[in-house]
Amino acid sequence: MNGLPNADVPGGLPLVLASGSPRRSQLLKAAGYKFSVQPAGDDAECGLCSSVTAPELVARYAFRKALDVVRKCDDAVVLAADTVASCDGLVLGKPDDRDHAAAMLRRLSGRRHDVFTGVCLWRSTDGRCVVDVVRTELQMKPISDATLTDHLDSGRWEGKAGAFGFQDGNDWLEIVGTGSESNVVGLPMERLAEMLRDFDRLSTVVDLSDDSFDSADRSQY
Numbered sequence: 001m002n003g004l005p006n007a008d009v010p011g012g013l014p015l016v017l018a019s020g021s022p023r024r025s026q027l028l029k030a031a032g033y034k035f036s037v038q039p040a041g042d043d044a045e046c047g048l049c050s051s052v053t054a055p056e057l058v059a060r061y062a063f064r065k066a067l068d069v070v071r072k073c074d075d076a077v078v079l080a081a082d083t084v085a086s087c088d089g090l091v092l093g094k095p096d097d098r099d100h101a102a103a104m105l106r107r108l109s110g111r112r113h114d115v116f117t118g119v120c121l122w123r124s125t126d127g128r129c130v131v132d133v134v135r136t137e138l139q140m141k142p143i144s145d146a147t148l149t150d151h152l153d154s155g156r157w158e159g160k161a162g163a164f165g166f167q168d169g170n171d172w173l174e175i176v177g178t179g180s181e182s183n184v185v186g187l188p189m190e191r192l193a194e195m196l197r198d199f200d201r202l203s204t205v206v207d208l209s210d211d212s213f214d215s216a217d218r219s220q221y
């Protein structure tokens, strides 16, 4: 199922968000985009080895999610993204359970860390694709056991990379410098607008049949 025609999208094609993330839908909607939602299958987000760096990982998963959906679309521009936190070279994705979330937050407590989001745009009509990665640096204040327990009890760690939601307004989290809040929440809206605007210049044709991430444009990270 494709979305409504959208003037902001290359070729005036419908925009399809290949993501089940409510945050990504909210961000796109708030920015005035018209789109439909078609999440990628679970297989798109697994199987990369642990030695892959955080920016490489989010680029590859964004690419795979977009590939999964673009194969099922006739005339559309598919948008996919992937977000992780990273601290001292360790990649922190979505926690498996409460204990995993607690371990992530103890690691991040009092530390600077990064959030990376990979974004992939893929036009089904001619196979042109572009991938980019945005980094935002964050500082987490030391969190007390009581704050940690409150956060874990709230369930707001679920489904969120690094076990926190910047959008939840926790006073123990702040962006360092001029980073992008939307990037932390899952979709860097400023960069997305640039990628859409400059799509024809930035993108390269990628063969849908060979899964070849290396042929996608990733010169910007």
Ligand SMILES: Cc1cn([C@H]2C[C@H](O)[C@@H](COP(=O)(O)OP(=O)(O)OP(=O)(O)O)O2)c(=O)[nH]c1=O
Pocket: 018, 019, 020, 021, 022, 023, 024, 039, 040, 045, 065, 081, 082, 083, 084, 085, 094, 115, 159, 160, 161, 162, 164, 165, 166, 167, 184, 185, 186
């Ligand atoms: C760091 C951070 C992440 N997140 C969310 C954004 C993403 O939804 C999620 C990271 O998981 P992702 O695998 O990037 O996305 P997803 O599984 O939610 O959705 P899909 O794969 O279908 O696109 O963490 C926040 O909401 N707030 C935050 O502060």
